[in-house]
Amino acid sequence: MSNILKKEAFIIPEGVIYLDGNSLGPMPKAVAARVQSMLTDEWGEMLIRGWNFAGWMDQPMRVGAQVARIIGAAEGSVVMGDTLSLKVFQALAAAIKMNPERRVILSDTGNFPSDLYMAEGLVGLMEQGYELRTVAPEEVVDAVDDSIAVVMLTQVDYRTGRTHDMNAITELAHRHGAVMLWDLAHSAGAIEVDLEGSNCEFAIGCTYKYLNGGPGAPAFIYVRPDLADTIKPALSGWLGHRQPFAFDLNYKAGAGIERMRVGTPPVIQLTALEVAMDLWADVDMAELRRQSVALQEQFITEIERDVPQLTLASPRDSAVRGSQVSLQFHEGFAAMQAIIERGVIGDFRAPDIMRFGFTPMYLDAADISAAVKIIADVMNNNLWDQDKYKVRSKVT
Amino acid sequence: MSNILKKEAFIIPEGVIYLDGNSLGPMPKAVAARVQSMLTDEWGEMLIRGWNFAGWMDQPMRVGAQVARIIGAAEGSVVMGDTLSLKVFQALAAAIKMNPERRVILSDTGNFPSDLYMAEGLVGLMEQGYELRTVAPEEVVDAVDDSIAVVMLTQVDYRTGRTHDMNAITELAHRHGAVMLWDLAHSAGAIEVDLEGSNCEFAIGCTYKYLNGGPGAPAFIYVRPDLADTIKPALSGWLGHRQPFAFDLNYKAGAGIERMRVGTPPVIQLTALEVAMDLWADVDMAELRRQSVALQEQFITEIERDVPQLTLASPRDSAVRGSQVSLQFHEGFAAMQAIIERGVIGDFRAPDIMRFGFTPMYLDAADISAAVKIIADVMNNNLWDQDKYKVRSKVT
Known part of the structure; x- marks a missing residue:
């Protein structure tokens, strides 16, 4: 029995159809009460003792286990912390x-x-001839050769939703002796991921999109279990130390993935995320993916039937598309503003991409039809063509 | 008119005298309601639009301005984010x-x-002969010579409360052509700091101690304004980019201190911190310091009179002591457990340090006398000498 649609578990404001869960997921209803009790009963009453009594210290590993299940990672191979850029x-x-x-x-x-910026920063810091080489997505396969130290890719393209073949590229990288790092920002909670099966060394991702962890929710990092005890952390913070409270003057990396912890964890954010992740405990990712594809196919069909002036910018083949549909329109910014004002929330990415995210946990077929109706109304009646929508289109 | 004591603004549990604000400050009462409204009215109702409508995007700079005032930094020279280790x-x-x-x-x-661990990690990453050299605190002055690239010190020693002379050491570093970095973890909100006057290039600190921002509250970083536009960020994340939403493929550092932003800010934590910082808006740091010293002097006098078996491990001269008093006792862990169980919360740092923090915002002279009475009772009646307190003393 699939248990995917849980609309009643989320705050969705009256009159809103939310197609932007690929940017910031909506708030699960349980978050407000849980955070309140963490603040009042834990921080307020336990004070410093919350680190032990309320389990704050173990939270990055506990929530990591919740995320691991969603991305096909072994238990104990994922830990939470910091931001995706830092990961x-x-x-x-x-x-x-x-x-x-x-x-x-x-x-x-x-x-x-x-x-790319973070890689640039790392390369600039290390000097010694390190280099970030960037090719077009379709050229990656030809660019992997025996000179490559690390292949770093995001599985789902944030603009178009196009996916890379995780298994094939990982295998190719390994054949050339390169290490594989996958960014799962638009994968975790969006599509089926089998990290263990892919055999990649590293994966990272964020939790404020499809996982609904809230604005600024902590990121995750995965290290392949057979490597986790041997890698050398560059961000060697005290909570990644084998014995943080020994206050040793020298760093000794902690066991396994724990060494990827850095500083004091953001307990309030992790508490919101932990309760948001509870909603994933019974989710079959294969079934969620089926429903996501069905919603996207319906959306594309109805858009192409009713609003032909919008051009599909995502792959038409759902097998190589994540959980979003992107449409191209020369005045996409203005159009998106007009659509949002009428309750259908998507977003815009320069120069001309209108993005819509599909999240079967709180969207059903009726929502999609209702959204297309509003989009068609805006587009077919040129409602977007007013100064109030266009004024900001150059400053995004 | 001094407006320091604001006991009623904090949750202090019944029967607790909290002498551990140097580790985790107590919760300001306004936090719970403000975080609740951020969750429900902002994340819940505005969804993705909260980044602009609720001002989430500017929060790291806005809160940075609140912190700047407390540490004698110019407006616009401090920004919040990440953790102290990362800073x-x-x-x-x-x-x-x-x-x-x-x-x-x-x-x-x-x-x-x-x-030290983070410096070790940086040095290990960069290779090329970089080195972390560590001397005893009293040997720092003699160790600064023309080979030193950076002097990195914490102003207030976390174990003993001993302070370094910020102005003198900064001047010494500069005389030898070294860059000065101060960690203000136990300074911000604890003592008077005049960052601008010190002329140091960098300062960093945390906000969950004396500033009461909550467990895992974000850290701060200061860059001297004349340098902020020229330094090269190694952690070059998109929110430190000149135009994050241009989605440029190349990093271009943002204006001034904004370039020290990295990833998506932790909005829930920042919201708790922002309302906690409101309590500092009318605080005269010189007056707070006077009251902090008075509480510490009272504590030392009463402890030495009533509990002579505890040895002062902090400097006796308050001019070179932060806002804590550390006492040495061979069974300090067990003793602290027994004291905590009776409502006086301090903490323990290996091997034998009992730490007590002094925070005039929610502690007065009567609290200090009551605390000493409980400490004396535990120590003079050997109440700590029971297996239940001693059992964990080897695992801290």
Whole structure:
């Protein structure tokens, strides 16, 4: 029995159809009460003792286990903390030291810019001829050769939703002696992921999108279990130390994935995330994926029937598309503003992409039809063509 | 008119005298309602639009301005984010590149271990002969020479409360061409700090201690305003980019201190911190310091009179002591457990330090006398000498 649609578990404001869960998921209803009790009963009453009595210290591993299940990772191979940008740096710094004779990080122009920026920062810091090499997404396969130290890719393109073949590219990287790092920002909670099966060394991702952890929810990092005890953390913070409270003057990396912890964990954010992740405990990811594809197919069909002036910018083949549909329109910013004002919330990515995310946990077929009706009304009646919508289109 | 004591603004559980605000400050009463409204009215109702409508995007700078006032920093020179360990890395990575001919980071054994660990991680990542050199706190002055790239010190020693002379050491570092980085973990909200006057290049600190921001509250970083536009961020995340939403493929550092932002900010934690910082808006730090010293002097006098078996481990001269008093006792762990069980909450740091923090915002002279009475009762009647208190003393 599939238990995917849980609309009643979320706050969805009256009159809103939310197609932006790929950017920031809506709030699970249980979050407010749980955070309140963490604040009042834990921080308020236990004070410093909350670190032990309320289990704050173990939370990054506990929530990591919740995330691990969703991405096909073994228990104890995922830990939470910091932000996705920092996890890029952390994973990349460990990965590059595994290939000390090589100097090239390979990525693609479809990667989220912050991943590229963090790699640029790492390379600039290390000097010694390290290099970030970026090719078009379709050229990645040809660019993997024996000079590559690390292949770093985001599985689902944030603009178009196009997916990379995780197993094939990982295998290719390994054949050339490169380490594989996957960013699952738009994968976790969106599509089926089999991290263990892929055999990649590292994976990272965020939890405020499809996992509904709230604005600024902590990121996750996965290290393949057979490597976790050998990698050298560059961000060697005290909570990744074998005995944080020994206050040793020298760093000794903790056991396994625990060494990827850095500083004091953000307990309030983790508490919101932990209760949001409870909603995933009984979710069959294969069934969620089936429902996500069905909603997307319905959306594309209805858009192409009713609003032909919007051009599909995502792959038509759902097998190589994540959980979003992107449409191209020359005045996409203005159009999206007008659509949002009428209750259908998607978002815009420069220069001309209108993005819509599909999340079967709180969207059903009726929502999709209702959304298309509003989009068609805005587009077919040129409701977007007013100064109030267009004024900001140059400043995004 | 001094407005320091604001006991009624905090949750202090019945029967508790809280002398551990140097580890985790208590919860300001306003936090629960403010976080609740952020969750329900902002995340819940605005969804993705909260980034603009609720001002989430500007929060790291807005809260940075609140912190700047407390540490004598110019407006616009402080930004919030991540954890203190990460801010150590970020500041150190920028600092070391300012002295490209030099290879040594100088610190001391009184520094918080995580600061040393992060420096170790940075040095291990960069290779090329970089080195972390650590001397005893009293030897720092003699160890500063023309080979030092960066001097990195924590102003207030976390174990003993001993302070370094910020102005003198900064001047010494500069005389030798070294860059100065101060960790203000036990300074911000505890003592008067005049960052601008010190002329140091970098400062960092946390906000969950004296500033009462909650468990895992974000850290802060200060860069001297004349340098902020020239330093090169190693943790070059998208929110430190000049135009994060241009989704440029290349990193271009943002204006001034904004370049020290990294990833998506932790909005829930920042909201708790922001309302906690409101309590500091009318605080005169000189007056707070006077009251802190008075409470500490009272505590030392009463302890030495009533509990002579405890040895003062902090400097006796309040001019070189932060806002804590540390006492040495061979069975300090067991003793602290027994004291905590009777409502006086301090903490223990291996091997034999009992720490007590002094926070005039929610402690007055009557609290200190009541605390000493309980400590004396435990110590003079050997109430700590029971298996239930001693059992864990080896595992801290």
